[in-house]
Amino acid sequence: MASAKPPSPARPQVYLHIGTPKSGTTYLQNVLWRNRGRLREQGVLYPGDTRHAHVQATFDLRETSFGGRPNPANRGAWDRMVGAVRAWRRGPAIISQELLSQALPHHVERALASLDFADVHIVLTVRDLARQLPAAWQETVKNRSMQPYEEFLTALQGPPSSWSGPVKAFWQTQDVARVLRLWAAGIPPERVHLVTVPPPGAPRGLLWERFCSVVGIDAARCDTGKVFANASLGAAEAELVRRINEAVRYKISWQQHNLLVKRHIAQEVLARRKGTKIELPADRRAWVASRSRELVEPLRGKGYHVVGDLEELLVPPPDAGGSPEPVPPSPAEMLEGACDAIGWLLQHRAQLDARMDAAPAEAGVQAQLKAKELREAASLLVERATPLSRRVVRRLSERYPAVMRLRQSYWRYVSAGDDARA
Numbered sequence: 001m002a003s004a005k006p007p008s009p010a011r012p013q014v015y016l017h018i019g020t021p022k023s024g025t026t027y028l029q030n031v032l033w034r035n036r037g038r039l040r041e042q043g044v045l046y047p048g049d050t051r052h053a054h055v056q057a058t059f060d061l062r063e064t065s066f067g068g069r070p071n072p073a074n075r076g077a078w079d080r081m082v083g084a085v086r087a088w089r090r091g092p093a094i095i096s097q098e099l100l101s102q103a104l105p106h107h108v109e110r111a112l113a114s115l116d117f118a119d120v121h122i123v124l125t126v127r128d129l130a131r132q133l134p135a136a137w138q139e140t141v142k143n144r145s146m147q148p149y150e151e152f153l154t155a156l157q158g159p160p161s162s163w164s165g166p167v168k169a170f171w172q173t174q175d176v177a178r179v180l181r182l183w184a185a186g187i188p189p190e191r192v193h194l195v196t197v198p199p200p201g202a203p204r205g206l207l208w209e210r211f212c213s214v215v216g217i218d219a220a221r222c223d224t225g226k227v228f229a230n231a232s233l234g235a236a237e238a239e240l241v242r243r244i245n246e247a248v249r250y251k252i253s254w255q256q257h258n259l260l261v262k263r264h265i266a267q268e269v270l271a272r273r274k275g276t277k278i279e280l281p282a283d284r285r286a287w288v289a290s291r292s293r294e295l296v297e298p299l300r301g302k303g304y305h306v307v308g309d310l311e312e313l314l315v316p317p318p319d320a321g322g323s324p325e326p327v328p329p330s331p332a333e334m335l336e337g338a339c340d341a342i343g344w345l346l347q348h349r350a351q352l353d354a355r356m357d358a359a360p361a362e363a364g365v366q367a368q369l370k371a372k373e374l375r376e377a378a379s380l381l382v383e384r385a386t387p388l389s390r391r392v393v394r395r396l397s398e399r400y401p402a403v404m405r406l407r408q409s410y411w412r413y414v415s416a417g418d419d420a421r422a
Contacts, residue, residue: 032046039222145242193214
């Protein structure tokens, strides 16, 4: 009598966290990266040798890159990530990158075909539209947009035929029903997970706990103590970055902007300031409440696994008394942010000078050219950013000792440079 055939091993589980942007994705990805060793102990794989591996894999899949400049590191990155997932035999794997929500049909087809050895789960973290709009606008500003906040909101209400690149990208990713028509076609609804971002005032770790419940991670065994989120800019700080974009967008490269303006000035210097929060204007709230219902209703009755509550995605209409109108940033608020930014640029320029002076000749021409390029970009930012605040600096420097010190330091630095060149 023939022996019974042994049962085949269970198919691997792959969780594709595909968005949406500005819904806590950076925070979740940083927790996953920081805890990848602890996750492995639980039998969960977060693949990639570097923090940027999931971005590179997504760019490779979507055949694109930041700034439209090809990056050799992206080539083959998707297949390498899939290979790591295929080789993992101990439990589920997670691929997380919000730019997957912008994928076109042929990208989705390729992604799912390459993962046909596994049971794929689609995960979306979703946040209410009232918080998404200010967050999305400031993200476009950090990425070189010169469009004022009010113009951005007006453009979002326009017909699809009028949508610019940032507006089109916003609706591509925030219309969750549209995203799921691409990614979840053919996938059982119980393997489609909608994780709602908790409302303001909820415990900080609740989003992470909700995400963990989808994958089967023990959240308590992970360290979230020193994990940073994608820090928000205040209203004055975001407007300052927008004006810097107007001054230098066509003067410096995307790579220089990404390093100096986005990463250092916006995310490290200005995001640390406790600026006034960017609010939704009262006259937009009725439209946002209506649009929220339009986005949420198609998600009901689909059998999707909802972690949290779809009601958290609805925006209440304005109350009878009306919401207070946001106050535009004052010149004084912008001045203080400009001083912090210019101060950092002056220090950075001085550090680059010292590094170039100390670098041995054998360090290589390429490294010297890179430092020279960054030094020139930093100088240009100082030159272009200073006039933004010059008129109010003269008026307020005697009232603000820090401003007076900055003026004196700046002119000493300029004088020293002039003497050295003489």
